[in-house]
Amino acid sequence: MPHASSCDESVHAIETGLLRLKWLAAAARFQLALRRHDFALKAGFDPSQPRVPAGNPDGGQWTRDGGGSEEFSGSDSVTISDETSALWIGGEQYAQGAPRGPYPGRGPILINGQWVQPTPAQSALLAALEARADSAIRRVQDIFPEWRPTASLYSTVEGRIARARAEAEQAEVRVAEFQRNGILPGLFARESIPARGPERNFTSLERRQIYEIGSMFGCHTCGTFSAGTRSGYYFCDHQMPSALNQRGQSQRLYPQCASCSGRQGNWITRYGGGLK
C-alpha cells in the first residue's frame, strides 16, 4: 500500500508540474501577442491603410492615399510651417526645437526648420526605436528624475533614427544596471504581492506568500533558489525600493536572496541615499 501511495503522489506531482508548464506557456503566448499588438500600435500600423497592388514594382508598399501625410512626397524636405504638428505628443522640447515625444509612426519630421517625410520603413523603425527609448528613459527617471540621455543633434532622418537607437541603448544600460542591483524588478521577477506601504513590518502571511513565490521562481534579482538567509526564507523586497520612491508610487513585494539584498543596500546608499 505504501508503494501505491507513493506512486499516486508522484503522478500528482507530475500532473501539477505539467499544468504549471502549460500555464506558463499560455502566459508567454499571451504576453507575446500583447507585445506584438502594442508594437503595431506604436509603429502606427493601420490595417486599413491602402497598399500598392501586387504586380506593381512597389507592390505591397504603403501608399500615401489614405495616410496622414498627403501633402508630402517621398523623403524630400518640404518647409510647411513653424507651428507644432498635431502629430506630436508630449510637452518637452527636442534640442532642435521640435516637441518631445515618440514619433507616432507616420507624418513628417521637423529637421532644421524643415518638415521631412521619412519613408515607411524609416517611419516604422523610428517609431519603434523612440517608443523603446521613451519607455526605458521613463524607467530610469523613476529612479533619477533628472537623468537624461546624452544630447545629440541630427540633420537627417537617419540621424534621428541613430539618435533614438543611442538613447534607447543608454537608458537600457541603466535599466539593466538597476535590475542587477535590485533597484527595479529583476530579470527573474514573475509574481509579486502588493505592499501595504513602505513599512517593513511584514505580516506572517506576506512572508509566507513571498516564500512561496521565491520557492517557485527564485530571487527576483539573480534567480537563485537558495535564499542564503538564516531562516531559509526569502526577504520581502519592496519594488521600487522605498528609499528611491520619491514619487510615492505604489509598491510591490518580491522575493530576494540575502546577497542581492545586501548589494541593493550598498547601491542605494552609494547612489541614491547620501552618506552624511
Next chain:
Amino acid sequence: MTKSINLGIPNGVLFIRDRLSRDFPEMEGKGWVWSTPSFITLMCLHEQEGETQVTIGRSSDVRESGELMFDGVLETPSREIVVDIVPGEPILIANVDSEKTRVRIFGNAGRHSDDVAIALS
C-alpha cells in the same frame, strides 16, 4: 570606552568608514566583507530576521570574541570612524587618534551575525 546600539539592520549591511570617505567597495563574489582603503562594507543579520548589536571602541575595551571577520588598516584622515546603515544613516561614531587605524571586526555568526564588535587600535 565603547559605544553600542541594538537595532534591525536594513538589507543586513553595515558601512564602516572614515567620516569623509565615499569610496565604496564593489560587492563582488561571495563573502560578507568588502573594503577599500577607507571604507568597509560588512554583511550581518538582516532586519527581517532580528536585531543586531553593534559595538565600537578601542581594542582594549571591546570584547573580542567570535569569528574575526576583518583585520586591516583603515585610512582615517578625519580621525572619525562612522558606522552607517542603509540608506546612509549614521548609527555610531568613534574618534581615533591617527590617520591610520587598525580595524578588527568580530561577528558571532559570519554573514548572519547578530553581535558585531568593531575594535580600533
